[in-house]
Amino acid sequence: MDALEKIIQDHYVITMKDIIFEGHKILRLVAEEVENPITPELLTLGEQMMTFLKNSQDPKMAEELELRGGVGLAAPQLNISKRILAILIPDEEGNVQFEEIMYNPKIIAHSAQEVCLKSGEGCLSVEREVPGFVSRYKRVTVMYINHDNKEKTIKLKDHQAIVLQHELDHLNGVLFFDRINEKDPWEIKEGMEILD
Ligand code: N9Y
Ligand code: NI
Numbered sequence: 106m107d108a109l110e111k112i113i114q115d116h117y118v119i120t121m122k123d124i125i126f127e128g129h130k131i132l133r134l135v136a137e138e139v140e141n142p143i144t145p146e147l148l149t150l151g152e153q154m155m156t157f158l159k160n161s162q163d164p165k166m167a168e169e170l171e172l173r174g175g176v177g178l179a180a181p182q183l184n185i186s187k188r189i190l191a192i193l194i195p196d197e198e199g200n201v202q203f204e205e206i207m208y209n210p211k212i213i214a215h216s217a218q219e220v221c222l223k224s225g226e227g228c229l230s231v232e233r234e235v236p237g238f239v240s241r242y243k244r245v246t247v248m249y250i251n252h253d254n255k256e257k258t259i260k261l262k263d264h265q266a267i268v269l270q271h272e273l274d275h276l277n278g279v280l281f282f283d284r285i286n287e288k289d290p291w292e293i294k295e296g297m298e299i300l301d
Pocket of ligand 2: 227228229230271275
């Protein structure tokens with residue numbers, strides 16, 4: 106049974122066992138576009154990806170299932186080379202700040218201004234710390250197909266834009282550390298903003 110068949114079974118729960126890690130070839134491929142309309146299988150996959158993020162952010166569920174908390178997940182991390190991602194970003198109170206499942210997402214415009222996270226980035230598919238700033242666009246305009254087969258265009262900035270770009274990188278075979286300056290990991294590029 107392949108990863109997709111397994112994950113879309115009724116009552117299946119995605120855990121860390123389903124996630125593939127650095128060194129796996131799939132993580133370096135350019136993932137395949139999905140067809141419009143989205144097939145029922147891929148709609149289920151998107152929902153399962155979002156449920157994983159919810160579980161991972163729920164302390165009880167995360168402990169029970171031994172999940173690392175995550176704000177985003179891309180299908181290639183589940184060994185499924187398709188252009189699908191899920192994002193779930195909580196605010197300070199733990200309420201949902203941004204939640205979306207995206208099919209064939211594409212950045213159609215972006216700021217010149219760059220931004221990065223103060224403590225760098227990590228990845229559920231990378232089981233080691235790779236220190237350094239990962240520069241991202243501060244603002245992005247993203248076009249994608251949503252759960253209802255509607256074409257959407259949204260603007261994201263700061264933390265939400267960073268998460269989107271991290272996930273979109275997964276669809277293009279790029280890992281966060283590819284974007285860290287090897288010679289000087291904490292180099293501050295001119296005009297780059299640093300976010301807490
Ligand atoms: C999951 C990553 C995605 C983010 C990394 C940087 C920007 C997007 C992820 C590793 C461990 C921590 C975790 C994280 C978090 C953050 C704020 C609030 C709650 C998808 N991934 N993390 N990376 N958690 N939880 O690899 O979420 O940042 O491709
Ligand atoms: Ni990642």
